[in-house]
Every structure is written in C-alpha cells, then in structure tokens.
Amino acid sequence: MRVALVNPAWHYDGSVYFGCRHEHLPLELGYTAALLEKDGHETLMVDGQLQNLDNGALAETVAVFGPDMTVVTTAPTYLFWRCAPPELRVPAEFLAELRGRGGLTVAVGPHGSATPGAALAKLGTDVVVRGECEEVVAALARAIGDRGDWRSLPGTARLEAGRVVVNGAPAASPFVDHGPLRWPTEWIANHRHHHHRFDGAGRGYGAEVEASRGCPYDCSFCAKIDYRDKYRRRSLDHVLAEIDGLISQGVGYVYFVDEIFLPQKPLLEALVDRRVEFGVQTRIDLWKPDLLELLGRAGCVSIEAGIESLTVEGRAALAKRCKLSTDELADLLVKARRHVPFVQANLIGMEEDEADLVRSWRERLIAAGVWANEPVPLYPYPSSPTYRQLWGEPDDRAWERAHEHYLTAFDRFSDIQDARPLPLAALEDACCKGH
Numbered sequence: 427m428r429v430a431l432v433n434p435a436w437h438y439d440g441s442v443y444f445g446c447r448h449e450h451l452p453l454e455l456g457y458t459a460a461l462l463e464k465d466g467h468e469t470l471m472v473d474g475q476l477q478n479l480d481n482g483a484l485a486e487t488v489a490v491f492g493p494d495m496t497v498v499t500t501a502p503t504y505l506f507w508r509c510a511p512p513e514l515r516v517p518a519e520f521l522a523e524l525r526g527r528g529g530l531t532v533a534v535g536p537h538g539s540a541t542p543g544a545a546l547a548k549l550g551t552d553v554v555v556r557g558e559c560e561e562v563v564a565a566l567a568r569a570i571g572d573r574g575d576w577r578s579l580p581g582t583a584r585l586e587a588g589r590v591v592v593n594g595a596p597a598a599s600p601f602v603d604h605g606p607l608r609w610p611t612e613w614i615a616n617h618r619h620h621h622h623r624f625d626g627a628g629r630g631y632g633a634e635v636e637a638s639r640g641c642p643y644d645c646s647f648c649a650k651i652d653y654r655d656k657y658r659r660r661s662l663d664h665v666l667a668e669i670d671g672l673i674s675q676g677v678g679y680v681y682f683v684d685e686i687f688l689p690q691k692p693l694l695e696a697l698v699d700r701r702v703e704f705g706v707q708t709r710i711d712l713w714k715p716d717l718l719e720l721l722g723r724a725g726c727v728s729i730e731a732g733i734e735s736l737t738v739e740g741r742a743a744l745a746k747r748c749k750l751s752t753d754e755l756a757d758l759l760v761k762a763r764r765h766v767p768f769v770q771a772n773l774i775g776m777e778e779d780e781a782d783l784v785r786s787w788r789e790r791l792i793a794a795g796v797w798a799n800e801p802v803p804l805y806p807y808p809s810s811p812t813y814r815q816l817w818g819e820p821d822d823r824a825w826e827r828a829h830e831h832y833l834t835a836f837d838r839f840s841d842i843q844d845a846r847p848l849p850l851a852a853l854e855d856a857c858c859k860g861h
C-alpha cells in the first residue's frame with residue numbers, strides 16, 4: 427500500500443492556541459511511517475512548515491503520490507496534543523484541497539480521540555483514530571492491504587449511515603520499543619527553531635525527541651485522559667541512537683517532548699559527553715539538588731516547570747499532588763537556575779492566589795533569574811479531568827462548550843496571546859463541514 431502522512435500547513439489567526447507556532451518534527455507521523463515501512467508499505471511524509479508548502483501544495487504532492495490512504499494530524503506534533511488548537515480549520519483546509527485524491531482518509535490527533543463524532547463531521551474523513559495513533563494506523567494499513575475487516579479495528583471511529591461507530595477505547599502505544607527515528611536532511615536544515623529556548627541563539631539545528639511518554643500524575647487541567655496518559659519510558663539505546671543521528675545531521679539542540687521529564691540518571695550521564703544541548707518540561711518538586719547539577723552538566727539549557735498555584739489550596743484544587751511548600755518549590759527553582767540558563771515557573775490563574783501574592787512571588791523569582799509568567803487562564807480541554815468535572819463525558823459540542831466557557835469566563839488572556847481569540851464557529855465556518 428501507499429500511505430501519505432501529512433502534517434498540514436498550520437496557521438493560527440484568531441486562535442486561542444497556546445502552543446508554539448514554529449516548526450517542530452511531527453513525531454507521531456515519524457513513528458507511524460517507521461511501522462508502515464517495516465510492514466512493506468510505501469510512505470510519503472509531508473510537513474507544511476518544514477517543507478515551506480501551503481495546504482494546496484501539500485495536497486498536490488500527496489495527489490501525485492497516489493496514496494491508498496492519507497493520514498492527517500489535527501495537532502502540530504505530539505508535543506502539542508495537550509494544548510492543541512481547538513479548531514479543525516487547518517486539517518480541514520488540507521482535506522478540501524486534496525479533493526478526494528488521497529484514498530481512504532484518516533484523521534489522527536486529540537480531536538478525534540476525545541470527540542470522534544465531531545471530528546468526523548467537521549473533517550469528513552473516512553476514519554478517525556482515537557488515542558495514540560502509530561500502531562492503529564499500521565493496523566489499518568495491514569487490514570486494508572489484506573482485505574481484512576478494517577472497519578472494526580480497535581481505536582478507530584467512523585460514520586455508518588450517518589451514525590458514529592466507535593470501536594473501543596482510545597489506543598495507547600506500547601512506545602517503549604520505538605526505534606530511532608530518522609528525518610530527511612532538508613527537514614532538519616529547515617528546523618532552525620530551538621523550542622522554548624531563551625538563553626541565546628545556540629548552535630546547530632533544532633529537533634524534538636521523546637524519551638518517555640505520559641505521566642503518573644492526573645492534574646485536573648491536563649488534557650491527556652485519551653492519549654499520552656500512562657507513563658512509559660523508551661529504550662535508552664534507541665533514544666541515544668536517535669540523538670546521535672540528529673547530531674550527525676547538524677542538530678545542536680533537542681527538546682524532549684516528554685510530558686514530564688523525570689530524573690533519569692543514565693540518560694543524563696549519557697548526554698554529558700554528547701555535543702548537544704536540550705530543553706525539558708518537568709515538575710521541579712521531583713528533582714533533588716544533585717540531579718539538577720547533573721541536568722545542567724548534561725546540557726540542559728531550558729526548564730519549563732509547572733508550579734500552577736502559589737497556595738497549597740490552589741495546588742490541591744488542581745490535583746497537583748505536590749508534597750513541597752511554595753517556598754521549597756521556589757528554592758528548587760533557584761537552585762536549578764544555578765545550573766541551567768533558563769528556568770520558567772508556570773502559573774495558572776487561580777482564585778486562591780491573590781494578586782499581591784502572585785506579584786511578590788514573581789518579583790522574587792525574577793530577581794533570582796527565574797522567569798515566572800503571569801498566571802494564564804485555564805482552557806478546559808475535552809480530554810482533561812476539569813472538562814469532565816464540569817460537563818461529564820465529552821459529546822459532539824465539547825470543543826464549542828470548552829471554548830465558550832473560556833471566552834466568557836476570562837476577561838484577560840494569556841500573555842502569549844496578541845488579541846482576543848475568535849469563537850470556534852467563526853474559525854471553522856469556512857472549512858469544516860459540521861458548521
């Protein structure tokens with residue numbers, strides 16, 4: 427079979443999108459391509475940003491390839507599944523440009539995972555994959571190639587006579603044995619962005635890598651119930667082989683997309699002598715001073731740590747399960763800053779945190795060289811516990827409901843947003859069939 431894998435040409439005008447707008451490697455498509463090729467399928471992977479192609483050009487490239495199946499993602503790489511753009515405008519634009527020339531169409535990503543009916547209706551794809559997609563797409567290709575029963579594959583959903591047929595729960599990849607990914611040299615040469623790096627330009631190209639997936643915690647705001655949920659650690663040999671391959675392609679900085687980069691001494695020790703710097707997102711309460719020193723020596727130049735609330739009550743309301751006091755957290759952040767040139771403490775807008783407390787804490791941290799952002803409002807993503815506490819299991823209006831809640835409940839917005847975001851219908855009207 428011929429399978430096209432598409433990371434569309436993202437744009438975010440009017441979006442609430444909280445993630446980074448630069449180019450990143452589409453890891454989920456990379457793993458999927460590797461599994462498909464292992465099964466003898468021919469693949470074409472395309473990426474709007476890394477190849478400087480708009481959605482029309484991507485669609486033409488795919489049509490020329492003549493695929494039996496086309497897979498399009500609804501979030502720009504696994505790194506942003508937990509904070510994906512709520513709107514499906516961009517993948518819908520790509521599919522409209524494709525005009526039925528892609529064979530069986532499959533959407534993967536957080537939208538179809540949480541709300542398969544809505545994703546199918548808006549995108550008009552033949553199938554959506556629920557959950558982590560790599561093995562499910564490979565199984566789809568296998569079943570279609572063997573003329574088997576692909577319609578009832580676990581982890582998929584589709585429309586049958588206008589009715590949504592959901593096959594089981596969202597899928598979780600075994601993940602631990604994913605082999606080292608290899609990326610086209612031109613893609614790496616176009617990846618100049620060093621994700622979440624603020625200590626200077628750095629050396630070489632940027633790249634993203636996954637050493638672990640999921641997280642053992644269940645913070646109420648964290649959108650991971652349907653994917654990337656359970657903690658898994660990837661084979662260290664494979665992670666290091668992938669990083670060595672990237673270094674040989676001129677990469678000087680990698681960002682670990684791991685939800686929670688837990689202290690892992692063998693990985694850090696292996697990085698000490700490698701000519702690569704890196705960034706992580708983690709929980710500072712899980713690090714001890716000696717491991718922070720090793721983290722810096724290993725080449726870490728960027729830490730993003732979720733503190734979320736400055737009060738025990740606020741952290742408890744978010745189900746952070748944090749055992750340290752606010753002062754102990756501040757102390758660890760400052761200790762980390764001694765070894766790592768950029769350390770960020772993330773805060774969420776919480777009623778429990780009075781403005782004066784937030785202001786003085788931010789001043790104290792910033793004076794010590796740690797960046798503490800203005801508290802950001804909470805977006806109740808359909809795959810988060812918060813959404814389900816507010817409204818129960820997500821239905822076909824879940825994204826609209828979360829979006830309306832966000833727009834009406836908050837009158838001030840994150841310091842990373844330039845303008846008031848638009849309602850979902852306004853973002854999707856022109857392209858999504860469901861509106």
Ligand code: SF4
Nearest residue numbers: 641643644645648685
């Ligand atoms: S620790 Fe981080 S990744 Fe884990 S549940 Fe909390 S916010 Fe999500």
